[in-house]
Amino acid sequence: GENVEQHPSTLSVQEGDSAVIKCTYSDSASNYFPWYKQELGKRPQLIIDIRSNVGEKKDQRIAVTLNKTAKHFSLHITETQPEDSAVYFCAASKPGGGADGLTFGKGTHLIIQP
Amino acid sequence: NAGVTQTPKFQVLKTGQSMTLQCAQDMNHEYMSWYRQDPGMGLRLIHYSVGAGITDQGEVPNGYNVSRSTTEDFPLRLLSAAPSQTSVYFCASSPTPATNEKLFFGSGTQLSVL
Numbered sequence: 054g055e056n057v058e059q060h061p062s063t064l065s066v067q068e069g070d071s072a073v074i075k076c077t078y079s080d081s082a083s084n085y086f087p088w089y090k091q092e093l094g095k096r097p098q099l100i101i102d103i104r105s106n107v108g109e110k111k112d113q114r115i116a117v118t119l120n121k122t123a124k125h126f127s128l129h130i131t132e133t134q135p136e137d138s139a140v141y142f143c144a145a146s147k148p149g150g151g152a153d154g155l156t157f158g159k160g161t162h163l164i165i166q167p
Numbered sequence: 168n169a170g171v172t173q174t175p176k177f178q179v180l181k182t183g184q185s186m187t188l189q190c191a192q193d194m195n196h197e198y199m200s201w202y203r204q205d206p207g208m209g210l211r212l213i214h215y216s217v218g219a220g221i222t223d224q225g226e227v228p229n230g231y232n233v234s235r236s237t238t239e240d241f242p243l244r245l246l247s248a249a250p251s252q253t254s255v256y257f258c259a260s261s262p263t264p265a266t267n268e269k270l271f272f273g274s275g276t277q278l279s280v281l
Contacts, residue, residue: 054226059209062207085266085268087268087269087270089270095274096257096272096273096274096275097210097257097270097272098272099269099270102268102269142209142210146266146267146268155212155267155270157209157210157211158209159207159208159209160207160209
């Protein structure tokens with residue numbers, strides 16, 4: 054089945070700086086790559102997603118890039134703010150979903166230092 | 168819309184007890200799923216359903232049963248609780264039929280098995 058590796062496990066950046074979280078996946082059939090944000094004690098929430106036919110997608114201060122050849126994708130957060138502090142999960146999914154359709158990384162704890 | 172509603176929020180069980188975690192959504196989503204979240208492990212799929220009357224196993228189904236008699240409800244049953252089932256459980260639904268894309272998560276159930 055699919056295997057998603059996520060790095061780093063913890064990332065501390067100064068407020069206003071950029072943060073980059075990287076994920077790699079193993080199954081070349083995966084074609085959907087979402088990112089979820091989970092604040093402490095809260096539910097995961099989708100913040101951005103990308104399909105394999107797109108190399109980059111932006112939404113205000115966040116962006117995701119995808120390199121299909123290398124099988125890795127990254128989350129970029131610019132001008133970080135205190136409310137960006139959370140755990141971020143990447144995931145990879147094959148067409149149609151199913152039992153092994155969505156595999157999550159183990160998460161990155163992003164800490165924004167004031 | 169209330170979105171995805173889970174009950175209870177917290178539960179303590181003794182080994183061998185059974186219980187049902189409730190999940191309901193009012194968004195008319197066909198796809199519903201259950202995940203468990205353990206520290207450092209990300210989210211792992213337990214069971215999922217692509218519509219009323221249809222359920223299937225995910226990555227970690229052992230010790231859990233599900234049913235889907237209506238579009239709205241997707242309860243998760245623990246048949247004989249074990250300490251290894253201590254976890255946070257999330258129910259999630261998707262607006263995209265038969266896929267796990269753009270998941271909406273419930274607020275979670277924190278379960279402790281003693």
